[in-house]
Amino acid sequence: MSNRYMQPLRIAIQLGFLVFMLYLGVRLYLFVQHFRTGGATPFVPRPDGVDGFLPISGLLGLKDWFAGGTINPVHPAAVVVFVTVVAVSLLLKRSFCSWICPVGTLSELLWKRGFTLFRRNLRPPRWLDVALRGLKYLLLAFFLYSILWVMPPPAVKAFIFMDDHLIADVKLLNFFLHLSGIPLVVILVLLVLSLPVRNPFCRYLCPYGALLGLVSLLSPVKVTRERTVCVSCGVCTQVCPAYIPVMAKERVHSEECIGCWRCVSHCRAQGALSMKLTGRRVAVSGTVFAVLVVVIFVGGSVAGRATGHWKSQIPYAEYMRLLGP
Numbered sequence: 439m440s441n442r443y444m445q446p447l448r449i450a451i452q453l454g455f456l457v458f459m460l461y462l463g464v465r466l467y468l469f470v471q472h473f474r475t476g477g478a479t480p481f482v483p484r485p486d487g488v489d490g491f492l493p494i495s496g497l498l499g500l501k502d503w504f505a506g507g508t509i510n511p512v513h514p515a516a517v518v519v520f521v522t523v524v525a526v527s528l529l530l531k532r533s534f535c536s537w538i539c540p541v542g543t544l545s546e547l548l549w550k551r552g553f554t555l556f557r558r559n560l561r562p563p564r565w566l567d568v569a570l571r572g573l574k575y576l577l578l579a580f581f582l583y584s585i586l587w588v589m590p591p592p593a594v595k596a597f598i599f600m601d602d603h604l605i606a607d608v609k610l611l612n613f614f615l616h617l618s619g620i621p622l623v624v625i626l627v628l629l630v631l632s633l634p635v636r637n638p639f640c641r642y643l644c645p646y647g648a649l650l651g652l653v654s655l656l657s658p659v660k661v662t663r664e665r666t667v668c669v670s671c672g673v674c675t676q677v678c679p680a681y682i683p684v685m686a687k688e689r690v691h692s693e694e695c696i697g698c699w700r701c702v703s704h705c706r707a708q709g710a711l712s713m714k715l716t717g718r719r720v721a722v723s724g725t726v727f728a729v730l731v732v733v734i735f736v737g738g739s740v741a742g743r744a745t746g747h748w749k750s751q752i753p754y755a756e757y758m759r760l761l762g763p
């Protein structure tokens with residue numbers, strides 16, 4: 439069966455999650471406003487899903503969980519989302535990046551716009567591309583070393599209960615609401631660069647993507663090419679947002695593969711490209727892949743709620759102390 443429907447389906451899911459995350463952002467803003475105004479505006483419950491934007495909090499919480507046996511009550515959803523996203527990557531490549539992450543969605547919109555404008559996308563020379571890709575691993579190494587190695591468990595726990603970490607979500611919101619100076623310039627440069635270059639932030643700077651890429655190497659599903667059916671047209675290589683030379687591979691083992699299915703969707707030689715399980719015999723259908731991405735991601739939050747590890751237990755009075763006028 440043709441996989442042409444996969445791209446409209448993936449884009450619909452991406453946009454659905456983008457709208458949902460904007461909704462979470464608005465709810466968080468209204469929640470904060472209630473405290474900023476000393477209670478003059480209506481109270482809106484905090485949307486705990488915003489903890490998904492705190493992967494460092496998730497990593498801290500994971501270490502604290504392993505050390506103490508319980509998930510912290512400050513940002514429990516950060517731990518749940520972190521574990522869920524790692525699980526998605528373990529099973530289904532870096533599909534989080536191309537199906538769910540809002541940065542990936544925005545970045546894809548931009549490089550596609552750039553392709554329309556310039557009729558092509560650029561790829562930095564190989565030496566520069568390799569060097570820049572190393573940056574995200576340096577950032578990842580810094581976070582892993584600092585949190586998992588340098589910080590002893592009591593220091594991690596103390597950090598989790600620090601005022602700044604209690605309102606880490608609000609600080610992130612403020613960062614984007616009051617962008618100025620160097621951060622604004624950096625974001626503008628990245629946005630402009632995202633027109634000619636495919637996913638520069640994800641490819642070069644995102645430590646979360648670096649971690650998911652390494653985890654995804656263990657994924658049992660991978661893009662697999664059937665040499666005898668392939669007509670060597672090169673379309674798969676051209677459309678790959680991760681610049682992977684798919685046509686030259688029999689199985690795509692790259693940590694840069696974001697599981698977007700663009701290569702499979704665009705291949706016109708029926709049966710030449712598919713997502714196959716280890717062993718290369720069983721192909722995973724696009725529908726099953728899409729359903730699994732959504733079900734595992736949403737299922738993580740459902741499991742978090744069901745086990746009481748989703749809602750932050752920071753009391754109302756504490757928020758008033760931290761955010762009030």
Ligand code: SF4
Pocket residue numbers: 663667668669670671672673674675684685704705706707710711
């Ligand atoms: S798009 Fe399909 S037929 Fe063309 S090179 Fe890639 S695998 Fe072969």
Ligand code: SF4
Pocket residue numbers: 661677678679680681682684690694695696697698699700701702
């Ligand atoms: S190899 Fe295929 S699935 Fe992987 S990133 Fe490239 S186009 Fe997407």
